[in-house]
Amino acid sequence: xxxxxxxxxxxxxxxxxxxxxxxxxxxxxxxxxxxxxxxxxxxxxxxxxxxxxxxxxxxxxxxxxxxxxxxxxxxxxxxxxxxxxxxxxxxxxxxxxxxxxxxxxxxxxxxxxxxxxxxxxxxxxxxxxxxxxxxxxxxxxxxxxxxxxxxxxxxxxxxxxxxxxxxxxxxxxxxxxxxxxxxxxxxxxxxxxxxxxxxxxxxxxxxxxxxxxxxxxxxxxxxxxxxxxxxxxxxxxxxxxxxxxxxxxxxxxxxxxxxxxxxxxxxxxxxxxxxxxxxxxxxxxxxxxxxxxxxxxxxxxxx
Amino acid sequence: xxxxxxxxxxxxxxxxxxxxxxxxxxxxxxxxxxxxxxxxxxxxxxxxxxxxxxxxxxxxxxxxxxxxxxxxxxxxxxxxxxxxxxxxxxxxxxxxxxxxxxxxxxxxxxxxxxxxxxxxxxxxxxxxxxxxxxxxxxxxxxxxxxxxxxxxxxxxxxxxxxxxxxxxxxxxxxxxxxxxxxxxxxxxxxxxxxxxxxxxxxxxxxxxxxxxxxxxxxxxxxxxxxxxxxxxxxxxxxxxxxxxxxxxxxxxxxxxxxxxxxxxxxxxxxxxxxxxxxxxxxxxxxxxxxxxxxxxxxxxxxxxxxxxxxxxxxxxxxxxxxxxxxxxxxxxxxxxxxxxx
Numbered sequence: 001x002x003x004x005x006x007x008x009x010x011x012x013x014x015x016x017x018x019x020x021x022x023x024x025x026x027x028x029x030x031x032x033x034x035x036x037x038x039x040x041x042x043x044x045x046x047x048x049x050x051x052x053x054x055x056x057x058x059x060x061x062x063x064x065x066x067x068x069x070x071x072x073x074x075x076x077x078x079x080x081x082x083x084x085x086x087x088x089x090x091x092x093x094x095x096x097x098x099x100x101x102x103x104x105x106x107x108x109x110x111x112x113x114x115x116x117x118x119x120x121x122x123x124x125x126x127x128x129x130x131x132x133x134x135x136x137x138x139x140x141x142x143x144x145x146x147x148x149x150x151x152x153x154x155x156x157x158x159x160x161x162x163x164x165x166x167x168x169x170x171x172x173x174x175x176x177x178x179x180x181x182x183x184x185x186x187x188x189x190x191x192x193x194x195x196x197x198x199x200x201x202x203x204x205x206x207x208x209x210x211x212x213x214x215x216x217x218x219x220x221x222x223x224x225x226x227x228x229x230x231x232x233x234x235x236x237x238x239x240x241x242x243x244x245x246x247x248x249x250x251x252x253x254x255x256x257x258x259x260x261x262x263x264x265x266x267x268x269x270x271x272x273x274x275x276x277x278x279x280x281x282x283x284x285x286x287x288x289x290x291x292x293x294x295x296x297x298x299x300x301x302x303x
Numbered sequence: 304x305x306x307x308x309x310x311x312x313x314x315x316x317x318x319x320x321x322x323x324x325x326x327x328x329x330x331x332x333x334x335x336x337x338x339x340x341x342x343x344x345x346x347x348x349x350x351x352x353x354x355x356x357x358x359x360x361x362x363x364x365x366x367x368x369x370x371x372x373x374x375x376x377x378x379x380x381x382x383x384x385x386x387x388x389x390x391x392x393x394x395x396x397x398x399x400x401x402x403x404x405x406x407x408x409x410x411x412x413x414x415x416x417x418x419x420x421x422x423x424x425x426x427x428x429x430x431x432x433x434x435x436x437x438x439x440x441x442x443x444x445x446x447x448x449x450x451x452x453x454x455x456x457x458x459x460x461x462x463x464x465x466x467x468x469x470x471x472x473x474x475x476x477x478x479x480x481x482x483x484x485x486x487x488x489x490x491x492x493x494x495x496x497x498x499x500x501x502x503x504x505x506x507x508x509x510x511x512x513x514x515x516x517x518x519x520x521x522x523x524x525x526x527x528x529x530x531x532x533x534x535x536x537x538x539x540x541x542x543x544x545x546x547x548x549x550x551x552x553x554x555x556x557x558x559x560x561x562x563x564x565x566x567x568x569x570x571x572x573x574x575x576x577x578x579x580x581x582x583x584x585x586x587x588x589x590x591x592x593x594x595x596x597x598x599x600x601x602x603x604x605x606x607x608x609x610x611x612x613x614x615x616x617x618x619x620x621x622x623x624x625x626x627x628x629x630x631x632x633x634x635x636x637x638x639x640x641x642x643x644x
Contacts, residue, residue, distance in 0.1 A: 021454075131518065132515070132521065140518070179428070185496055231436055234430045
């Protein structure tokens with residue numbers, strides 16, 4: 001029996017999309033849940049999460065973090081990814097209007113820039129996206145919005161290009177990435193698995209980075225750091241990033257199943273979704289349905 | 304509610320001060336200056352020769368008792384321990400609060416009849432399980448049967464900014480913080496390349512949820528680090544501090560600095576008084592550290608004359624920390640340390 005199936009069924013049955021720490025549905029877990037289901041060809045099961053996300057959409061097109069908190073609005077990017085994945089997989093345009101409104105908001109929104117400083121190694125003048133309004137651009141929200149724009153056919157938009165430039169700029173000198181600072185006061189900062197995986201996912205196929213030695217260093221960093229005990233979300237993002245460059249660990253799916261089947265710690269919908277999304281890239285599971293190409297949904301490999 | 308009401312009653316009232324000096328002359332700023340000098344003395348306990356393998360629960364218990372706490376103060380109360388897990392890395396264990404001191408503190412409060420949780424909103428990493436693994440805290444909590452509250456992703460509620468040092472009208476706090484009777488700051492004693500040093504008060508940046516403030520909590524930076532540090536300390540429930548000063552960080556703190564072994568544990572009921580003592584131990588002048596100066600107007604005393612030293616006197620354990628060679632940091636050095644070195 002396919003060991004992913006019971007977890008997919010559970011995900012499909014979810015009516016609440018939560019982080020580990022809260023019983024309250026939140027936009028991010030809902031979006032990853034829809035993406036995971038769509039990646040496994042279960043677009044119908046993803047409609048509930050997508051509809052709930054559409055209900056969160058504000059008049060200006062943005063999507064807040066949950067039903068009570070309309071700000072900050074970075075989950076707008078993930079809602080776009082989820083809506084688009086479901087529409088692509090189902091062949092319908094059920095969420096076309098929310099997508100268009102969300103894209104319009106995303107293109108208006110931008111993180112603050114700052115004059116360059118000799119104390120800071122990265123280019124603070126590149127425009128990306130911030131976590132919260134009126135603050136600087138950071139790596140992870142910029143990655144989310146770049147993926148959202150790419151997935152909806154806006155890969156060549158100037159904002160997507162600037163975002164990609166920022167992601168590349170934020171790679172650490174010896175590879176890897178963190179929340180978005182590189183060198184501060186002369187010292188290179190620490191890499192972390194999750195942002196590195198996400199950055200590599202975004203940079204896959206990008207010509208601008210093909211000769212950048214930080215790319216193979218980043219891949220090597222991830223390969224050396226990821227193992228079966230790596231925490232679920234870091235493992236998922238690492239595998240998404242590595243797979244986008246043909247470096248997915250051969251045991252990655254086994255590691256993910258290990259997390260899914262382990263009794264403790266109990267996984268949240270957020271973690272389960274990310275693991276299942278990353279597991280969708282393993283061709284061995286093709287028998288469970290039309291394993292849609294996660295990359296196609298994220299429009300990474302096509303760039 | 305906070306601990307400042309019963310403990311911070313100035314020795315003179317505002318009305319009395321206004322009358323004695325003339326209301327027309329003494330404005331708000333002058334009142335603040337007067338108030339800063341009028342805190343009741345606050346106790347701070349310092350223990351030396353401490354080791355992570357040692358009897359830390361005994362030290363912490365002794366420190367709390369020396370500062371006037373009684374077991375009955377905590378019986379049936381909800382205690383939230385807040386360590387510093389800003390960006391844990393196995394390669395830099397002196398960046399984050401050691402698991403042993405967290406478990407020891409939990410043991411003390413549990414023995415005294417409190418229900419204890421450990422909560423943190425790591426500032427630089429979204430994957431909290433990874434932060435728990437890298438810091439070793441997750442394993443220690445499992446072994447100790449302690450529950451962890453992920454403050455980055457909990458449901459939040461808004462509270463009016465009673466500090467009003469920054470322009471923020473209010474702050475969002477996680478439910479575990481709002482539901483606690485005591486929030487115990489358990490920082491690592493470290494230098495900080497922006498504000499000089501970080502201990503109990505700055506550690507409370509880590510109670511604000513990333514889901515509202517981001518990773519890092521850039522909203523706070525944009526509204527002023529010193530101002531938001533004090534604002535957060537003004538809106539929290541009752542607080543106290545237990546500082547991990549055993550293996551500390553000097554130089555390029557709070558992330559990449561070097562290890563400095565001090566073997567200290569510092570305990571106190573007033574976070575401003577604790578941090579002022581920690582600063583003096585590190586060879587820094589609290590009155591020159593911007594957020595401490597602000598805190599002296601709203602959180603507690605930083606003047607050495609208003610702090611009652613218990614345990615080891617800070618002068619006996621002081622050892623200047625290396626700080627980066629930047630004028631704004633070097634200017635924080637205590638004069639007598641500068642003369643002595």
